[in-house]
Amino acid sequence: MSAGEKYHEEEVLGKAYDARLMKRLLTYIRPYRRAVAAAVVLMLIGSVFQISFAFFTQIAIDDYIAAGDQPGLMRLALMFLLAVALGFAASYAQLYITAWLGQKVLHDIRMQVFSHLQKLRLSYFDRNPVGRLVTRVTSDVNVLNEMFSSGVVTVIGDLFMLALIVAALFYYNWRLALITFLVLPLLVGATFLFRAKVRKVYREVRTRIARLNAFVQEHIGGMKLVQLFVREKRTCEKFDKINQDLKAVHHRGIYYYAVFFPAVEIISALSLALLLYYGGAKINEATLTFGELVAFIHLVERFYRPIRDLSEKYNILQASMASSERIFALLDTEPGKTEGGSVDDFKGRISFENVWFAYNDEEWVLRDVSFTVEPGEKVAIVGATGAGKTSLMSLLYRFYDYQKGAIKIDGLELPKWSQQALRSHLGLVLQDVFVFTGDFAGNVRLRDETISDETVRQALRRVGFDRFLKDHPDGIHTVVQERGATLSTGQKQLLSFARALAFDPDVLILDEATSSVDTETELLIQKALDELLKDRTSIVIAHRLSTIEKADKIIVLHHGEVRQIGKHTDLVTKPGIYRTLYEMQYQKPFSQDKATVRR
């Protein structure tokens, strides 16, 4: 991640043109170079037909109208008609291919960004707000559209076009052409000046817009506070200042555009004047025909058009550079390692050997943690909030990598496992149940189409969810509202249990939810848990007394260290962390002696 990401992202402005970025962007076009070529050729054909009317007019005036050849004029008119039709066809095909090209490349980039995102480590998602990542896949990619569709092709096309016009002008009369281009230095100068000025203003505008947006966003977030502290008036005044700053820089920018466009028109009028004066002299000398002069005027007019569009193309370029820089930063983020081996006969023996882990630097969350889980064993992990239970789970699932020690599954160290193989043996049930939009079935099988409706139904039945399905005529295909808004906490938990059952893992890792549910649901959940843990190796971050009591082994974590290991009946009789925890959570002193409680 670049350092720039820490700041408000819109304030990071890429260069107006960055050769390195451009080169990389162009690689996306490479697979479609034939389409690019076709579009350029078609564009040229279209342009030739478009400017052909200058020739037709010239020929019509000189050869037919002046000569009074009526049938000839008719023939010419028909040819003109044909040219118009062909011109339309060529332009249409070109624009269509260009759009196709742009959308195709966008689709490719979108897929690449999204696929890459799926491979990134969890720590990347911790660091980046969801909204920012969504923007990368959606809006940032879309910004590139214009550059890929119209941009590349029109720039090539425009260049060809300009060359073509210049060639035509010289073909007609090279002396007159040279005279016409006398004003060219003026034009180039004006363009350069304009570009330099506009670039500066554009940057200034972007910064001030970013400042304004940041202000608004922040104050929408803190609106309650503004109102509580009766700050409306002062906030409004502050906003007005920022708003005015933006208006001022916009107003400054208007001058450049307001000067540039008329300047180009004056310059083109100047070249027309030159044409008329010197061209007129040539006609008088009879070295130029009327028709040729008319054609000249049309061609020169056509010459100025791409130059007038320049400012627009410049904005497209600048926006593309900024977006692509952000997209590439994401694509350049190293994904987590996923390749590795597996074991032939999976047993599910898990061992932690002196594991140390910290999210940042040396702030150890787990210290020297060692324990083993034998195949078929049910292990409960208990500890106060912040003891490191969830981190321990995350390590096992390789959401994060530990710094010291080793975690082995069936003797193979975690980093040597292929992620695919590892996760196919392990199942994970998280504390916060994430409900996807879609139906019940979709929330059980997720997007794994190999899991049949029947398996889904069976899983739901086994966790006792079927009783809730009865009320819904659509059964497992009942649509769930956004984020499961209509489901109770208990129902969501059951749904996540069914999810785990449907995937049927060898080892189940489960983070029990702490939120309270009514007694009836509690019984349901306990039954479902029994069903889920049956005949399976399991590690449960346990909050339920019933779960802890049924565990083969309890591991007591305290401040990131393993402090006690044993069975409930043993641990609870000894004074220590487990007993204190137990008394704390279940509100009844284990022993009758209240002295321990009263300090």
Next chain:
Amino acid sequence: MNNEATTPTNIFSTVTKYLRVYRHYLIACGICIVLSNALMLLIPYVTKIVFDLLERQGTDKERFNWVLILVGLAVLSGIFRFLTRRTVIWMSRCVEYDLRGEIFAHLLRLSPSYYDKSRTGDIMARMTNDLEAVRMMIGPGIMHFTSTVVTFVVAMSFMIYLSPRLTLYSLGPMILFPLVANRVGNMVHRRAMRIQDHFSAITASVQENITGIRVVKAYRQEENEVEHFRGLSRKYFDLNMDMARLYAAMVPLLFMLASLLILTALYFGGLEVMSGSVPLGTLVAFFAYLSMLIWPAIALGWVVSLYQRGKASLERINKVLATEPEIVNGASGTYKEKMKGRIEFRDLNFQYNGTRVLHHINLVIEPGRSVGLVGRTGSGKTTLVSLLARLYPVERGQLFIDGVDINDWDIPTLRRQIGFATQEPFLFSESIADNIRFGVGDASDEIVREAAATAALSKDVENFTDGFETVVGERGITLSGGQKQRTAIARAILTDPAVLVLDDATSAVDTETEDEINRRISDVLKGRTSIIISHRVSSVKNTDLILYLEDGRIVEQGSHEELIVLGGRYHDLHRSQLLAAQLESL
């Protein structure tokens, strides 16, 4: 959003009121557009004169004069074109500024319930994209529209003047222009809507994928997610191509029509020249006017789309502006006295989004007393205190401060005299000093320092490079949760409130510092009514009255000792916290 009122009958009234203010700009712009276009359109006429000169073998001197006039016309036209932008685009930026200010001022008036329901991104979109679309409509939109109309009228007049018959010939294809532009424009609009909808669907899907990335990874759904996304992206591609099929036709079609125009003029004009009824120079000038009509005709399509987009955006903006604030100073909101701090809840019930959040709250807090509120997350503690500042509507006769119904208080007076420090304090990206003096803008540095000292924040601030001037937030330093909370406490104290509410305001502060705050704050609390919400028994045990809330009901109340003797929920909470403390030391 259900409290979005119906939009006004004339959706344009939002901008027309500003256009009226800037009418001098509009008039000036109109004059400039007419002049610049008229002058520009004289150029082909001058060209015609030059051609006529050439035909009758005029002198170089004569031609030179006309060419000079031509350049002069171009320069004059350029000046007016400059003035056009300077007036109309200038004005559009002014209207944008005014409208943005109006929206923001309105946002400041909207009640918290509006923000609970709306997404920030949505409001932002209205203030950025939609506002820009409206500006495009009134700036470039008006400019190009007027320009197009003027060009049409003037060019057409010249053409009629040059040759009424030729004009008639070329009129035929011309009437197709607006028809085609309008027809295609509508089709484009429909497709654009479909693309926009699908884009929203993609955004929602990506958002869900990222939010649920743990589940995706846990169940190895990465590949399937990619495949699913491919489907979405593919459909987006198809929809865009649907659009492209149409869009690709638009400009070439208009260009083809324009060429047909020239073709008819060329053929029939040629016949006229041959018959001798029209001089050649006239035909050439006629062509020049015709070609001048082509681009405005094509631009018309663009202007139409500017208008359509601007109108849709204006509607979205109007929806925000038409949303009535839920809580306003009513006609009875006139009580502006100094607050003594007597709070009385009289069988208060409160409902939010259709669910009852508070039930039958009966409570009297005498001025200067302290009250502790405990209970699980979601039991209604924060809601209860929010009502004191009238952040949410309260029915009459249920909540009284100093014996005055809360609805009769002048809202600013009420809020100014109640200080709040919340669990997740919101700090603005300004300096620490400015954050502390948030409620009293002109508070001196001295007072800020004092408040910071009371909140046990001074030592932390000393360690920052710029002291109190250190900027917090994205562009400055990141404060720890505890530091943020202490800043919020200082901010609340500084307003010198009659009622001080500390809503779990020290949850992220370590016990030692909390003790320090408690010691220092006790002086500040003297003479003030205080309400302290906490999860920690230690924070509330010294208050005069402790309430235990459960599911929006007061289930236990009394002093610390009384509640301990009672042996209920508060007692259990106390005991488990003692055990937790014990656990820490193990």
